Amino acid sequence: MxxxxxxxxxxxxxxxxxxxxxxxxxxxxxxxxxxxxxxxxxxxxxxxxxxxxxxxxxxxxxxxxxxxxxxxxxxxxxxxxxxxxxxxxxxxxxxxxxxxxRSRKVSIQSFFENSESREGHDVEDPAPTPLARLAQKERDRLVQAAINELPSEGRELVILRDMEELSYEEIVAVTGYNLGTVKSRLARARQQLREKLKGVM
Amino acid sequence: MNCDRVVENLSAYIDETLDSDGRTEVEEHLATCERCRLELQALRTCIEAVHSLERVPAPPGFLEKIRECTEQPSPWRRIVETLLLPWHVKLPLHLAGAVAMVFLILATTSLTRHGRDSLGPGQSPVSQTQDEVRPTGLPSTGNSGQEGASESLLPAEGRVEAESLGSQARPFQLVLLIPRKESLPREISAEREDKGASPSLRHRGESTAIPPLQAGPEPLQPRSAAPPHASGSPLPRAQLEKKLDRFRDDDHAGKFDTAPKPQQASPVVGVAQERGDLSPTQGDRGADKETGGVDPDTHDTLMRWITDAGGTLHSVDREKGKVLPSSILFSIPAEIYPDLLRELRFLGELSYNPSSLPPFREHGAVFVHIAFTTVD
Known part of the structure; x- marks a missing residue:
């Protein structure tokens, strides 16, 4: 689906x-x-x-x-x-x-902090309380940081499969990797992500 | 099926892409192995966390930008057409682009040279950056205890507004170790005990791994107990100065000489100490000008600040043939971190990129990566 x-x-x-x-x-x-x-x-x-x-x-x-x-x-x-x-x-x-x-020059406010202050970036959040919303943002921050550390192909596969829920066949069509490569690299990328988030999630 | 094999197959098991035999084998193993069951659960949690990432909409005005780009011809085409139209010349676009690029490179080179030549003898490029890099607010140091401070003073809560330094800027990586409580890297303890021996300052053409952290016998002093400007710094100042002199000396690029050198007190730090204030004020700038600019002593000043703040220098890495280091590894008490931000901005430009180098914890310490840009 x-x-x-x-x-x-x-x-x-x-x-x-x-x-x-x-x-x-x-x-x-x-x-x-x-x-x-x-x-x-x-x-x-x-x-x-x-x-x-x-x-x-x-x-x-x-x-x-x-x-x-x-x-x-x-x-x-x-x-x-x-x-x-x-x-x-x-x-x-x-x-x-x-x-x-390049050495990325990122304002501390830029990505993860307080998106409410960024005009036009407000997103409807179904979180019932500000605390839950904060917790969700913090969790997203950590997950995104861990994803960023993955090799680029692992990052692609994890996002396409686990966030976008593409089928393996669709991932093959999108990435150009063969099916075996998709399966093995996805498994490895998920393991790496699980290691990076160990103790956090 | 053993545990390793099962763990390899968990991803396929979750996606239901295993054949029936493989699936049965995994399920039979899971029924008897709690460790693999936990592994499966953890993997599912991670997948769910990725799946539930917030959906961020496109920024406002996105369509308008696309319209602008698609309605106008490319900038290159416009430039070339504007240039060539009066002469009714027709050139293939890629050839015209190549010609324009040559002009652009020549112009850039000429401008860069001009910019460098225009610096006066008392004007260092770093002095220039003092005015260019402006603080936009910092987290307050507060009086919280050291244990809590390392949590609350993560740079994600800081306010660093970094600005471009232009083509002369040269980035290098600065790695901070912020120990919590009594946890200190083994090297710190060893260095403190072995005050007269050769320094642990490493100098080689490859990056240094962060040393493993072990609980050290000597706790870090809270700032209130050991103020950064007090003479009782945990690391003897003379020892650090010895390191700094060697590090500064260009003749030692690529290898590190352990022979001691004559010491020079930094006027910049000296002024700050007399005032009891390390903030980058006009007074400091005046001191820089008197000594011909802070640029030659940038790293010296940086490392003096580290030790004055009660921190410890661990290593300096530099690529072969380069004068400036690629990374500096040191530890400071967590509560000093805001001061560090303030002080390093004075020397150049700080930036923090949690997306590529997020802070992480290990053995009770918080590691934070800061990119520090100085001027070559």
């Missing part, structure tokens, strides 16, 4: 929007962006571990989509194709020399 927002879009809806865009309807592309922007941004955020990088990557993803949508042949689901672009974009960014070499 696919529980993520991307896969809730029916292929037919995507198909109609894409066809309209290819026929010259510029607003159809806006519609595609609006439908997928949150999912794409959230996936970028979890893969990159930083809001600013996530926003850059998400923007690059949609620019790539804009440029290459003409070549989309409807042989796969649009969402799978979009996921593959997200993963590739983030992978390229993570592997870039610039990203690896």
């Amino acid at each position: 696919i529980g993520n927002a991307l896969y809730e879009q029916t292929p037919e809806e995507d198909r109609l929007r894409i066809r309209a865009f290819l026929e010259g309807d510029r607003t159809a592309f806006d519609s595609i962006v609006l439908c997928h922007q949150d999912s794409v941004y959230n996936l970028c955020l979890r893969l990159m571990g930083d809001r600013e990088d996530a926003a850059d990557c998400a923007q690059e993803v949609f620019l790539r989509v804009f440029r290459s949508l003409k070549g989309f042949r409807f042989r796969s689901r649009f969402s799978t194709w979009l996921y593959a672009i997200v993963v590739n974009t983030c992978r390229n960014r993570l592997n870039s020399a610039e990203f690896r070499n």
Whole structure:
């Protein structure tokens, strides 16, 4: 079962929007962006571990989509194709020399602290009490920090499988790894994550 | 099936991708092995934690940004078209881009050189950064006990607003060890007992692993009991100065000479001690100018501060051929941490990236990684 927002879009809806865009309807592309922007941004955020990088990557993803949508042949689901672009974009960014070499200058307030103070980043939280909400944020912070320490392929697999709930076959299509590699690397990545979160969770 | 094999298969077991035989074997083993059952439970907890990560929506104005980018031609194309239009020249875009890049590199190189040349003899690049790097507020040191302090003074609760230092900035990694209670690395204890022996300051072309922590016999003094500016620093000042002189000497790049050198007191630290205040004030800056800038003594000053604050220097790593270190490993009492932030900002730029290097606990100590950017 696919529980993520991307896969809730029916292929037919995507198909109609894409066809309209290819026929010259510029607003159809806006519609595609609006439908997928949150999912794409959230996936970028979890893969990159930083809001600013996530926003850059998400923007690059949609620019790539804009440029290459003409070549989309409807042989796969649009969402799978979009996921593959997200993963590739983030992978390229993570592997870039610039990203690896730079000393990240992060405001303490930037990512984990008190997102309420960041205009426009408020998120509805079903947590019943402020304390529970705080605990959830702290847990998210620790989990994200542990994910960030995983090798990039392990990070991709854990997020695609455990956060986005993609099937193994979909992960193969998105990442380009073969099925055996996905299974073994996912198992290893989960073990690494479990080690990193030992004593925390 | 033994435990190792079962643990390897737990991920597939959770995803229900094992064949029926494999599944049966795992279940039979789990029925008899509590350790593997706990392992399975822990793995499920981790997966659930990833699954329940908050869904963060795209920032406001995201669509508008995409529109801007998709409606306008690329900046390169616009620049080239603007440049070439008056002459009615047609060039392939990639060739024009390459030409433009050459101009850009030349211009950047020229500007960088000009910037470096324009520094006066009494103006060090680090002095410049004093004005560029501004504190935006710090966690208060408070009077809490040392045990609680290491919790409450994690940098996640600090306020460090770092700003770019430009192309001259050169980052190196600074690793803090913040011991809690009596837990001290073995090296600290050994170093304190062996005051006259060769220092444990390591100097090599590879990164140093954080030394294993063991409960040391000598507890860290609370700040109230051993103020940082008091003469009774846990590590003898003379010993540290000896280390600093060697570290500073360029001739010793790549290897470390244990021969003692003449000592020089740092005027910067001296002024601060007389005032009993280590804050980076105008007075300190004046002292820097009198001594020709703080840049040559940046690391000296940093390490003096460490020992003055009751901390201990463990190691300095430097890549071969580089003057500045790639990392400095030291410990300070947790409650000194806010002061450290304040003091190091004076020397350069501090940044904290919990996403790539999160703080972690080990043997009762809290480790925090701080990136410190100074000027080459």
